[in-house]
Amino acid sequence: MNIQFDPSAKTSIRNISRRSILKGLFGTSAFVLAAQFPLARRGFAYPTGAEKMPNGVKTDPKLFVAIDKDGTVTIMAARAEMGTGAARTSLPMILADELEADWSRVKIVQANGDETKWGNQDTDGSRSVRHWIQPMRECGATARRMLEQAAAKRWNVAVADVEAVNHEVVHKASGRKLGYGELATDAAALPTPTDFKLKDAAAFRYIGKGNTPVVDLVDITTGHAIYGQDAMLPGMKFAVVARPPVVGGKVASVDASAALKIPGVEKVVQIPATPLPAKFNPLGGVAVIATNTWAAMKGREALKITWDDGPNGSYDSKAYKASLEANVRKPGKVERNEGDIDKAFAGAAKTFAQEYYVPHWAHAPMEPPAALARMGGGKFEIWAPVQSPGGARDDTAKFLGVKPEDVLMHTTLLGGGFGRKSKCDFAMEAAFLSKELGGTPVKVVWTREDDIQHSFYHTVNVDRIEAALDANNKVVGWRQRSASPSILSTFAPDPKHPFAIELGLGFVDMPFAVPNIRLESGEAAAHTRIGWFRAVNNVPHAFAVQSFVAELAHELKRDPKDMLLELIGPDRKVDVSKSVTTEWWNYGEPFETFPVDTARLKNVVQLVAEKAGWGRQMPKGSALGIAAHRSFVSYIATVVEVKIDDKGNITVPRVDTAIDCGFAVNPERIKSQIEGASVMGMTIAKYSEVTFAKGRVEQTNYNDFPIVRMEDSPQLTNVHIVPHGIDTPPSGVGEPGVPPFAPALCNAIFAATGKRIRSLPIGNQLA
């Protein structure tokens, strides 16, 4: 029999085993109420934004750890794993290290979606390690203390005389040992102690080492890893949905007679559309239910639907771009103001202005959205690749009109997320359809076309930047206007201007030392679903600002790196909270823990320049470009080396990126994230564009929404991690690598060819 610290954890473990995915588990204790645990003790060395997140953090080992009699340590992974390695490897690894557990005897089990129980599970905002390193350390350290207490009691010695070492507790004087399995029962009976002690960093076995392969490595390489698309139940049906081509549209009429004649097609079901703003609710449409995915797809092709397009039926990307440009060429809503911008421009010796455009994108994760659901006794069980398991459970319950505890949300692995899977419309569709079928399990499969045509798109953005220069060519005025439809329009009546979180993503936190600054937003109404995409507004703002710096450098015949360092200015901590017009959102973090530290920003610029050999002689057609950006409270600078042939074909032989993300918890995974960010940055720069005509997305699949392949990928990305001790709080890693890539590339292209790219994607602009 397994001895568990927490009986409810045992239930969860049984519920979400691989076996249960295959066989199902209704009738077992699937809906055990979460046990109530004391709040986190807040014994943390430094404050973070974690406790202001919905449902905060938990630190009780009885929640996250179970130890079997054979010594197997089970650690619950409560957040979603989408490829960073944070949820299922790095966080459990932190706990295991503090527990003095032998990693080869640790098993990871995925928790269900329930934030009341697990604390915040929203895997978004590059927050997992930054918010959970302290709770996971405390959790491991308290469990270790309990094992030590149990051993001391067994031997009738003082706790100070024993020590946990690598899965055993040792009596220091006699050398006697007891394994964790032998102590589990006694330890589980003890109250959670408050007199625990965190390890010294010198004693870390795994934290900071990069010696821990991702836990799913064998399953992934043998085809046994289970993603949402792979979930199965006996007797399940497959659904493919025809959704309104225009957001806000609905079915006017449907003729399903031909679809129902396709062999394998069993039923056609309408899904109602929610009036806008619809948050994450399904778009509505017509679902074809069949005995396999292929039949469902054929059935959908045979549907005859007329759509009522609604108010967004005239959305047109070309016209919309012109409207954004018009709105940044006139005064907008003031978002940040310092000094007297009008005076600065009136008295300028010279002024310089440019505009930069970044279009919509779809996330296009390799796994298109999918979910399996079944209803039984008015309760729902769902298997889905959701980035926010707890939020997805609650939102789905609301959509279905049931209580959150009547929805059991299992998080599968995510075949990429990038922000798309933080919106759970696909899970809601599956649950709705199972209900319509009286409880038959249904898997909703999104095709690639569905994914690209029904995303929550990255916003479209125009930034206009104007600089006022004095007689010494110093920048004395910086006016920047941005117009882009807001994510808030997905949740609330369209504000037509960015809200605090969007403004904090690389706009109002612009760190340059310029005496007169005015940042404004222009009006921009949303005509499609706008959502988060990896690094969000940071990508267009970094593209604009970092391109503009290089343009200024060219105007002034300065070195772009020197110009950048001069603009960042003296070492200081930039606090814009007094000069913004809405509350400053610093990634939800307290400024004292995560300030805007210009010394750290300059340091990554200098480090990457040195590592990349900035200033080295390059052959004709080759050049280097540089860009730097703080996002998700990390500092990143990138140098891209480009080679361009006379037909305008771009090759990137080498990228160097320096990252200062505080203490590097898992350096090996940090490197993989930055390597990947180069590739995604290249895709964004070279190809990515979703356009609308008559309200409809014009792209369909990877053929017309291409992503970079090995043949046109950056060939080598060198990652340089700024070393820090455990006292420097870890900061974001998953997203910050993306923003500096496109401007660094385009700055390199300019240096090589004299052609300046101000509108993404590059496409055939160099041909």
Add this chain to the structure above:
Amino acid sequence: MVDVTINGQARKFDGDPSMPLLWFIRDELGLTGTKFGCGIAACGACTVHVNGEAVRSCGIVMSDIAGKQVTTIEGLDAKGEHPVQVAWRQLGVPQCGYCQAGQIMQAAAFLKTNKSPNDEQIVEAMSGNLCRCGCYQRIQAAVRAAAKGA
């Protein structure tokens, strides 16, 4: 009726002969290691071996595989220790992992025809397989390593 051998086992299929092999493997046999990525043979996530050659299973229909030998990622090596799989693990290639079964099947078929490829040949062989996480640098290194170890 289509007779086909999948991972050494004889299988019969009497459904729509125009159904792509991918859906037979995934929906009928429950072998979900072969992934659905695009459905138009543009991403390589569904790569399997048909008579030893790398094929996009979304782009070949059931009537065309009659009598053929199909190997999926689950059948690549009984112990999951094909040199390509081993190299993938040693170099920590995957991020989300979704495309990796297809990448591995592509690399394994390629290395059978070219036992000591140069970088250019690796890039050419692997450029039909997309990875949105951007693991190409490590994929290339792992193919190189597998070739050396094979």
